[in-house]
Amino acid sequence: MTNDGNMKDATETYSGFVGLMKWGTIASVAIAAIVVLLISS
Template identity: 45%
Template sequence: MPDMTSGNDMEFANKTYEGFTSFVKWGTIVSAIVTIFVVMLIAS
């Protein structure tokens, strides 16, 4: 089993995690905007 604490693996893991958290953050914001838009459409 490879050693996951080497510098290159940690750099790759950190980049992957940053990409994932960025995707989740923007996905949440977009979902909230779409939800508000749909609720306003239904309410009018």
């Protein structure tokens, strides 16, 4: 089905995607908190 090269590439791509989603979520929460603080003051 797949050889080792394809699986290695897929694993690296998936790891990059998960990292991007993690940091994107953290950034979104931080920006939302800043916006809420600005609106409430």
